[in-house]
Amino acid sequence: MGRPTDSNATTDESLTVRDNRTGKTYTVPYRIKDNTVSAAAFKAIAAPLRPEERVENETPKGLRVSDKGFLNTAVIQSQITYIDGDAGILRYRGYPIEQLALHSTHLETAYLLIYGTLPSEKQLRQFDNEVMSHSYVHADAENFFRSFRYDAHPMAILTSAFAYLGSYYGEANPSLQGQKLFTNGDRSSLANMDRQIFRIIGKATTLAAMAYRVRQGREFVIPPAGLSYTGQFLYQMDHLGQENYKPSPVLEKALDVLFLLHADHELNASCTTVLQTGSSLVDPYSAIAAGCASLYGPLHGGANEAVIRMLISIGSPGNVPAFLESVKRREKVLSGFGHRVYKTSDPRSFIIRKTADEVFKVTGKDELMETAMALHDAAIKDEYFVKRQLAPNVDFWSGLIYRAMGFPLDFFPVLFAVPRVVGWLAHWRQMMLQEGGVKIWRPRQVYVGSAKRDYVPIGNRPVVRGLKVEPLPVPHSGISKRTELAEFTGKSKL
Template sequence: MTVCEYRPGLEDIPAAQSSISHVDGQKGILEYRGIRIEELAEKSTFLETAFLLIWGYLPNRHELAAFQSEVLNSRRIKYRIRDMMKCFPESGHPMDALQASAAALGLFYSRRDLHNPIYIRDSVVRLMATIPTMVAAFQLMRKGDDPVKPRDDLGYSANFLYMLNEKEPDPLAARIFDVCLILHVEHSMNASTFSARVTASTLTDPYAVVASAVGTLAGPLHGGANEEVIEMLEKIGSVENVRPFVEDALHRKAKIMGFGHRVYKVKDPRATILQNLAVQLFDKFGYDKYYEIAVELERVMAEKVGNKGIYPNVDFYSGLVYRKMGIPTDLFTPIFAIARVAGWLAHWKEQLAENRIFRPTQVYNGEHGVAYTPINQR
């Protein structure tokens, strides 16, 4: 029998073949279906990018208009799901509320007709349309307010920002938020995507697939890091405190949130775009002192550990962008999920095309031949 090499975290072990996205961590390249992320951020929209990922090609005008119409007209959630969400504790984290709500959708649409293209499309549309509504609804409900109904005249990103505070957003803020969704929509075989594909491989429904991925994304080592970046910047407090903070953290071998990536050994290309988006927001809506701290932190970290390939990742500047938009810190990761749903669904669809259930092996390191001890002898 061949002895398998154990690699913690399955590092460098391929889990699937995929044509959805490509990451070159040495050169700082991210592509969706072969298109560079910089080009999509500049020229595309979130729904167009989602279509590209899920169906494998850029839609023509008619196809994109039809997809947009389907999504924008499917954003309302059933009153029973709203009633269920009203029973969630106000102190609960929005990611936990989102996971429960996404799973609950499966109770209403649990038919697993996975060979039917109409079922596939309806599921994609429903999940992409309702996830933002549920995130916004819980945000208002936990404050004791009724949720705001979606507006059919607003686009995908503008409508979400509207549902958060019942105020139509500035066009620049809506566009920047849309770009943020593009940047977060997909990133190869990360933890939540792997979770989605494992769940998909059992041929369960897509609502369970998304719920499992949301639960994985909730962890601070994955999607939750941008919340901790803001907390870290607040703790540092001033530019003068940056160097002592970094030196102390490195001495204690403590993780500095927003830095380092399992794949990227240069600055994450999404972090570069997000930094530029933050500057655009500050130019129009006012300065944020924590940006100056972040820039100094990036400089000192490059000096101290840049030679080890530790640079800002996507989480480092995204929180500053959301913060300037007035979005609560604990909604940062649910917003990540709003974007990543399209990526998860692309992988769900790809998994179904040539499915085989995941069944990895393990390296057993326990004892053998242990005798059972009767309870009266223990």
């Protein structure tokens, strides 16, 4: 902010703040643009440290803006995805998600998200060819995947695989090639960036299929030619040597729609993680691996899996009323309803519901469907959930589709991650090319810990005990207990 002003006069598109601690009035030096004001401007609002106040508050250094969980903090300007949570609107580059789901494909939408426009026939053909041509992985990848335990979670495998993939492409590493590798914006830099985008999107299905097959104890399948993006994915997961094998067109189309719907969702946790990691100018493979790790969590990519586990626990439609009552008492969690952004219905949920009907026509209705419908109908009519704006979201239906298609529960987050790499890459590319270059993301904290204290020699320290201030004992295996009882040179005496 600028210097304190003596009057309360304001100009259009500006913000004036009065600090009641000092009586000073400040005017933001930059006009309000896009309904946004600079948080850094508030550092100019400084006050003397009060006698009872902690030095660690750094009050004389200026006011900080607290926003736990990033509820109202904009960290970047973006042209990619627009969400109006109150109205239930989702648009990719201005196009309503409903229109894209009806008329577009996942790869065409990927082109739109990354490059900003819908492609011509020639542009789409070239993009499709590049992505599919980059679906192959080095033969050494087989050894990498076989190194995991037979029961390793497929999301852990996929996360590791993206980081592993980056080790093959030194040309994509700013630590090796110079930190302006992707930020120059010249022809060479853009071509290098495009190559990595093709590789990551193309190999995402291959890595996911390999994670699936290693869990099944199957040999890996080379990506076939002539199939669509999702057709190739299904082939790599399921082909067991049958002649002229072709995945079901209904399932292929349904998966393509699901991929399109999951391709991007603005600055969700995983996308923010990709940008936070990418802001250090790390290679894109490491940034994507970080996004996978974030998506892995049950509050994000694991939500549709949680829906199925919830429906299984309910058991039958007759148990729905009792379950909802337990939710109201906060004894149970209602998964698949409500959203951090959407305060009305998730627009994707309507599209997925229609897709579910198409899938069930060929797979048969899932046995959990009746329970799901009973839960859906009861919740949307219950004042408790309506008042709290807990409408069905995308995860409520997508889990049922994945289950009907025969995917194991722990593979659901992988089916989320594969299409979401498109959105991550779109935002990563946008950040690399943003005006003014890339600045490393370094948020502030509010320190509430101990004030300065002096070191105490170990013999003079009081014993401090408590559940959260000392490590808890960990039970060890039998061999550890036997070793503990054995005698040997250098044994620690506790």
